[in-house]
Amino acid sequence: MSSSPSRIGLRPHREVVRPEWADYNKHLNDAFYLVIFSHATDHMMDQIGLDAAGRERSNHSLFTAELHLNYLKEVKVGAEVRVETTFLGHDAKRLHIFHTMYVGDGTEPVATNEQMQLSMDMTGPRVAPFQPDVLAAVEKIAAEHAKLPRPAQMGRAIGMPPKKG
Numbered sequence: 001m002s003s004s005p006s007r008i009g010l011r012p013h014r015e016v017v018r019p020e021w022a023d024y025n026k027h028l029n030d031a032f033y034l035v036i037f038s039h040a041t042d043h044m045m046d047q048i049g050l051d052a053a054g055r056e057r058s059n060h061s062l063f064t065a066e067l068h069l070n071y072l073k074e075v076k077v078g079a080e081v082r083v084e085t086t087f088l089g090h091d092a093k094r095l096h097i098f099h100t101m102y103v104g105d106g107t108e109p110v111a112t113n114e115q116m117q118l119s120m121d122m123t124g125p126r127v128a129p130f131q132p133d134v135l136a137a138v139e140k141i142a143a144e145h146a147k148l149p150r151p152a153q154m155g156r157a158i159g160m161p162p163k164k165g
Contacts, residue, residue: 008141008144008145008148009140009141009144009145010044010047010084010085010141011043011047012082012083012084012085013036013039013040013043013044013082013083013085014080014081014082014083015036015039015080015081015083016078016079016080016081017032017036017075017076017077017078017079017080017081018032018077019077019078021035021077022077025074026076026077027074027075027076027077028074028075028076028077028079030071033069033071033075033101033111033113034067034069034113036081036083036101037067037069037083037099037101037111037113037115038064039083040083040085040099040113041062041064041085041097041099041115041117043083043085044085044097045061045062047137048134048137048138048141049131049133049134049137050062050134054134055122058131058134059121059122059123060119060120060121060122060128060130060131060134061120061122061125062095062117062118062119062120063117063118063120063125064115064116064117064118065094065116065117065118066115066116067113067114067115067116068113068114068115068153068156069111069112069113070111070112070113070153070156071110071111072109072110072111072112073108073109073110073111074110075101075103075110075111079103079104080103080104081101081102081103081104081110082101082102082103082104082105082106083099083100083101083102084099084100084102085097085098085099085100086098086099086100086145086148086151087138087141087142087145088114088145088150088151088154089142090138090139090142092119092129092130092135093118093119093127093128093129093130094116094117094118094119095116095117095119095130095138096114096115096116096117097114097115097117098112098113098114098115098151098153098154099112099113099114099115100112100151101113112151112153114151114153114154114155114156119134
């Protein structure tokens, strides 16, 4: 098991790269990195009280409002990947998270994914404050994660470097 500090308060998501997710080079196709990160978000939701029963009981969920994906190293078919999630910030209605993907129990990131999640009241649906039990779970994890170093890829933007001369 990894001893990465980002595991504080959350169990990592693990998944095996399926053959149907491969590109012509037998590497994980770019679209399926996001599928795995989406599964990791679901796994995180389960741990903060927004599992299927919690969503049914509260009629609340999370929606992804924005995301940024960084591909750092190739991942091969059949590899087990591990995604660790860090809470970067939150308020009454939003949760800023950062997923880091590793191969197996490795320590070198192969991809990262930064997301802004919105707390949703599904009766609208509309953006709404987190339910008290979910907010308490988020606050507890966020307090631990606030002590961690910020990820290197956090807040990156896409753009061409300025032309010289």
